[in-house]
Amino acid sequence: MDFNFTEEQEMVRDGLTRLVREQYDWDTRHGVIQSEAGWRPEIWAQLAELGLLGMPFSEEDGGFGGGAVDAMIAMEEFGKGLVVEPFVPTVVCAGGFLKHAGSEQQKAEHLGGIIDGSRIFAFAYAEPRGRFDYADLQTTAKKDGSGYILNGHKAVVVGAPWATHLIVTARTSGDQRDRDGISVFVIEKGADGVVTRNYPTVDGRRASEVYLENVSVPAEALIGSEGAGLPLIERVTDEAVAALCAEACGVMKVAHQMTVEYSRQRKQFGVPIGSFQVLQHRMVDMFTEYEQAVSMTYFATLKLDAPEKERKRAVSAAKVRIGQAARFVGQEAIQIHGGMGMTDEMAIGSYFKRLTIFDSEFGNVDHHMKRHIALA
Known part of the structure; x- marks a missing residue:
């Protein structure tokens, strides 16, 4: 199976990487979430202008002919910056309901607004x-x-x-x-x-x-x-779970990078704590968990168009594995940072919070473990 991304998908990733790096730095995000609005409509407008809000929809529906893999790429980059704009509720969930079961009238009324950013769901x-x-x-x-x-x-x-x-x-x-x-x-x-x-x-x-x-x-x-409506709800929420798994991978990647960098700067007993072998092992374990999470995200995303039982098992397996990985990476990052890691002054605390909340969205580890077993 070819796991390489297309040239267009790599361009999308590069564009989003720049957007997040230049306009979603930690201080800016912290200020945004403390504001009365809690988000930036101008960022949403940029996402629409870049075609990202129409990316998963067919050309017949006014989109750009992408799919779940394109949404996965976008969500991973959003995770790296802890982007708060409502991509999953609007594009993945509402867009999913409309493209899978919406009437022609509903698609004409709502999809154009989703794609141009004027309608938020x-x-x-x-x-x-x-x-x-x-x-x-x-x-x-x-x-x-x-x-x-x-x-x-x-x-x-x-x-x-x-x-x-x-x-x-x-x-x-x-x-x-x-x-x-x-x-x-x-x-x-x-x-x-x-x-x-x-x-x-x-x-x-x-x-x-x-x-x-x-x-x-x-x-x-x-x-x-x-x-x-229940089979439709389960299909759309499975797509949302796959997208959130991709976001969690982006969050874990940055949390690991921050932890490695901190271990090189923080000194104890006159030497960087990153020189301690026990912490090196823990950071390697964090990286291993992240890599396994990426693989499971690919697996779930590629199974979204499979028959219902196969899709459900793949998505639940991914939610379980990535839920476990998110907990491990988040907790290890805080442990290595120490008490300061939980304060608002350090970005790692926000990454930890996002990884913790991930487990409760659309079913936690226990729920999806039971669903996976029931479908065996």
């Missing part, structure tokens, strides 16, 4: 009691003439403070945990009855609690078939 799927189960829904969508009335509460909706639209999962029939009876809707965040409570997350991003109170949406808001 957040994916409202998690609920306070759901515990990684996409079928465990208390949010309901009841028929009202030709449309629907939505009621419910969605938790930790990443990117929602900046969003213009929401992708919402809701139960249209069946009991709370039935696999059937789940539907997916696209709604305007400013619609009547949508109430949000915004807050910063531990890793520097922004999220919202989203409350839906008798939100009326037309029939055209339904993505795909009514009541048959």
